[in-house]
Amino acid sequence: MRLVTSNEIKMLDQRAIKDFGINSLILMERAGISTIEVMWNEFKNLEKYSYAVFCGPGNNGGDGLVIARELLNYTEAVKVILMSEKLTSEATTNLNIFKSLGGEVIKLSDDNILEVVDIIKSSDIIIDAIFGVGLSKNVVGIYAEIINFINLYSNYTVSVDIPSGISADTGKILGTAIRSDLTVTFEFPKIGHILFPGREFSGKLKVVKIGIPKVLQDLNPCDKILLTKDYFNIPKRFKESNKGTYGKVVIIGGSKDYIGAPVLSSIAAIRSGAGKVLLFSTEKSATVALNHELGIIPIAISKDYFDKSHINLILPYIDEKTSVVIGPGIGRNPSTEEFIVELLKSINSPAVIDADAIYLLRNHKNILSEKKNIIITPHPGELSNFLELDIDSVKYNYKLVKETAEKYNLLLVLKDVTTIISDGEKIFFNVTGNTSLSKGGSGDILSGLIGGFLAQSSNVLESSLAAVYILGIASELYEYEGYNLITEILNNIPKVIAEVKE
Numbered sequence: 001m002r003l004v005t006s007n008e009i010k011m012l013d014q015r016a017i018k019d020f021g022i023n024s025l026i027l028m029e030r031a032g033i034s035t036i037e038v039m040w041n042e043f044k045n046l047e048k049y050s051y052a053v054f055c056g057p058g059n060n061g062g063d064g065l066v067i068a069r070e071l072l073n074y075t076e077a078v079k080v081i082l083m084s085e086k087l088t089s090e091a092t093t094n095l096n097i098f099k100s101l102g103g104e105v106i107k108l109s110d111d112n113i114l115e116v117v118d119i120i121k122s123s124d125i126i127i128d129a130i131f132g133v134g135l136s137k138n139v140v141g142i143y144a145e146i147i148n149f150i151n152l153y154s155n156y157t158v159s160v161d162i163p164s165g166i167s168a169d170t171g172k173i174l175g176t177a178i179r180s181d182l183t184v185t186f187e188f189p190k191i192g193h194i195l196f197p198g199r200e201f202s203g204k205l206k207v208v209k210i211g212i213p214k215v216l217q218d219l220n221p222c223d224k225i226l227l228t229k230d231y232f233n234i235p236k237r238f239k240e241s242n243k244g245t246y247g248k249v250v251i252i253g254g255s256k257d258y259i260g261a262p263v264l265s266s267i268a269a270i271r272s273g274a275g276k277v278l279l280f281s282t283e284k285s286a287t288v289a290l291n292h293e294l295g296i297i298p299i300a301i302s303k304d305y306f307d308k309s310h311i312n313l314i315l316p317y318i319d320e321k322t323s324v325v326i327g328p329g330i331g332r333n334p335s336t337e338e339f340i341v342e343l344l345k346s347i348n349s350p351a352v353i354d355a356d357a358i359y360l361l362r363n364h365k366n367i368l369s370e371k372k373n374i375i376i377t378p379h380p381g382e383l384s385n386f387l388e389l390d391i392d393s394v395k396y397n398y399k400l401v402k403e404t405a406e407k408y409n410l411l412l413v414l415k416d417v418t419t420i421i422s423d424g425e426k427i428f429f430n431v432t433g434n435t436s437l438s439k440g441g442s443g444d445i446l447s448g449l450i451g452g453f454l455a456q457s458s459n460v461l462e463s464s465l466a467a468v469y470i471l472g473i474a475s476e477l478y479e480y481e482g483y484n485l486i487t488e489i490l491n492n493i494p495k496v497i498a499e500v501k502e
């Protein structure tokens with residue numbers, strides 16, 4: 001599903017209005033009525049509840065006034081709190097209709113704040129129509145006070161389009177923001193619903209159509225996409241096949257300090273359906289690997305860390321049909337830097353670069369640019385190291401993810417609660433997964449899974465999308481969120497693959 005920024009949705013709204021004569025009041029009407037439909041689906045008997053509708057100065061407030069008017073058809077217990085003297089003409093039209101139906105309007109001022117707080121406390125449902133995608137600066141003053149009171153006292157809050165105070169473009173809080181139970185957004189989710197804290201503040205998110213013509217959407221191709229299973233294929237299985245059909249994965253990782261990481265990657269690669277998995281690692285990791293899965297072919301180095309002397313050991317095993325995963329548990333020994341650089345120069349296979357291998361390549365970005373089919377899978381800390389930027393300017397920075405992918409000719413997977421994936425053209429946002437993945441080993445599973453799909457398809461984008469999406473669902477299947485062994489998530493992968501394939 002397409003994701004939009006505030007400018008993109010405003011442009012689509014404007015073109016619907018100007019090019020097709022679907023005037024603004026029509027769109028507002030659909031926005032309001034669709035919100036009521038969602039509420040009806042959630043609560044059923046709308047007549048049982050009392051409502052306070054907070055309306056801001058823009059068209060978000062106008063939507064609120066449509067909602068308030070429609071609620072009068074269910075109950076008289078509807079109060080509109082007008083937050084501003086200034087209203088748009090569409091909002092004014094809807095305010096007049098509401099008033100002509102006998103609706104109660106309270107104009108917020110410094111003098112009646114306490115009365116309004118009582119209304120918040122005594123209403124069953126608060127409708128937040130204060131700011132939508134037109135929020136342009138930090139929320140301060142009386143707006144901020146009311147938002148904070150709503151967060152403190154509301155029994156249940158429904159946000160119209162986006163929780164007021166959340167930036168539609170970044171998901172960040174501008175000053176203060178409504179913490180919603182339910183958000184009804186129009187036409188497409190906004191980036192602010194998908195990135196934290198906006199994702200959390202939105203509560204349950206529902207997307208409704210308000211009649212933006214499809215031709216307009218087709219004319220304006222999107223580059224930001226909410227990842228679903230429609231965007232990738234799982235490599236096929238063939239009745240007549242053998243291990244050669246499903247590719248070979250070479251996993252290079254492990255060091256004196258990390259033993260389990262490359263083993264997890266190797267098992268994940270096997271779970272992806274890959275035909276053959278070779279693990280180059282330390283002797284300890286090789287032993288652990290065989291203790292867990294006899295299908296892994298371990299080849300042990302006799303040292304604590306990889307160095308240049310290991311290149312000739314590995315190269316004969318890598319050919320065009322191989323995918324390579326470098327990095328799980330590989331450590332930061334200076335000798336390993338030279339090893340990785342030389343190895344990458346010598347191979348042409350698609351490769352996943354993970355963990356400390358990303359760190360060790362920070363001064364060799366040109367090597368990555370020169371190669372095709374390279375995937376890097378940093379978390380925000382690793383990407384901030386790699387790009388020498390502070391972590392805040394990296395976290396959830398989808399534009400940076402796209403720019404970096406384009407600049408260095410990479411497929412970049414920025415792992416986080418919302419994972420962002422870009423090939424330099426499109427940006428995918430993944431929202432599957434939960435805190436069962438917030439523990440050591442989940443990154444190793446991811447890189448192995450990508451490498452495994454890559455060995456079967458050599459499509460860097462689809463392999464990455466599939467792995468990120470599937471690992472997320474595998475964590476959601478675990479019954480006791482957060483109290484899992486990481487191998488339990490690994491073992492859920494086949495079930496998820498089967499479901500995704502259906």
Ligand SMILES: NC(=O)C1=CN([C@@H]2O[C@H](COP(=O)(O)OP(=O)(O)OC[C@H]3O[C@@H](n4cnc5c(N)ncnc54)[C@H](OP(=O)(O)O)[C@@H]3O)[C@@H](O)[C@H]2O)[C@@H](O)CC1
Nearest residue numbers: 013027028057058059060131132133134135136137138161
């Ligand atoms: N026809 C359409 O386009 C449709 C739009 N629809 C609905 O309208 C919403 C977008 O409407 P919108 O563009 O009027 O913006 P909205 O979010 O209501 O707020 C803008 C107002 O707030 C003000 N303001 C901003 N920040 C502020 C702050 N921190 N503190 C104080 N004030 C602040 C800002 O002032 P300004 O920045 O201009 O000074 C302006 O007055 C959209 O989310 C959807 O719900 C649907 O009905 C479908 C059709």
Ligand SMILES: [K+]
Nearest residue numbers: 128131162164
């Ligand atoms: K809102």
